[in-house]
Amino acid sequence: MKKKFLLFTLMVGLNVMYAQEYKKQIKGNLLFFPVHIFNIGYEQVFNKHWTGQTDILISPWKSFYGRHMLMYMGHLEARYYFRQALEKWYVGSNIGVSIYDLQKMRYWNSDKYQEGFAVMLGCSIGYQIKLTERWNIDLYAGGGNVQSFYHGWYKNKYPKQRYDSARAWNKSGEWMPFRGGAMLSYKF
Template sequence: MIPNVGSEFRISDKLSVQLDVSASFWNSFNGTPLQFVQVFPELRYYTNQDNTGFFAGAHIGFGMFHLTKNRFPFSVSGQKYPKGTYQTGRNNYYGITLGYNYFFNRHWGMELFLGGGSSQSNYKGYNAEGDRIDNIDNSDPENPVITTSGFNKSGEWLPYRGGVMLIYRL
């Protein structure tokens, strides 16, 4: 239940431009931070001439985050992260959205959508005390050193947006 607000503007019979903004400002969600802002400008193509029904869209997105790393028993990298570990950084997104919108009457409708693609992140990792923990220099295996410069980079292909939106048409 994270707020997502969008505005869509029709530019032709089957094309529209939409701008979505999603944000979470929780300092503590289940005892850990979950703060982020994401902005997605998108060009949409509709199969119907009145910009309703099935659509496909191409988008780019930008985001900032301050959130906790995965603490499940396993993760993609095979690492477990202790409680209090968090990351702060920026994202870029490049992808597509598929969806369907349906209007109940002239003004009110509902939209179902799912989007994904490439997510590129630059971030820094910290422990609960605020010390940098993510850049480890292992050039001397006897004395690994945690460095405090630079950003970690991460890139994945994944679904990163989706949901149900209530629509009000002016």
């Protein structure tokens, strides 16, 4: 009976010690916040090296310096930490989707803009800087392949008129950066 009680106490003690480790993080991007673009995330530890993160980015600007810039983006990412989860260097693999009404950079000096959606598949690299026991800064950058489906419109034509000749969707595929920043993270 004493052995069973001792074993039970040991198992409960180890479980409590394991449960007190920080296994989750919530985070917000410090670089985008000053221009009112919201990028928030949640990261969950799976084991010693692996975590999963989900994040969203919302650019609520219907117009930014006269350019369309309304965008909603979401990502799921698996991360591998070389040392230990939520500490120092990591690499990640991600998939994401985006819905947008924006003016691509090459059209900034024109009256054309694009509305559509995209699917993204890529990777990232990052580093967690420990500030305190619970606070980190997550520096990261990433990119990959983006497959976009969109309609091209003239900005100042009423009723709305398309500038492209596609019957349904224009399609484009590019390799480009689509993630990055400095996330202030809180572990719990």
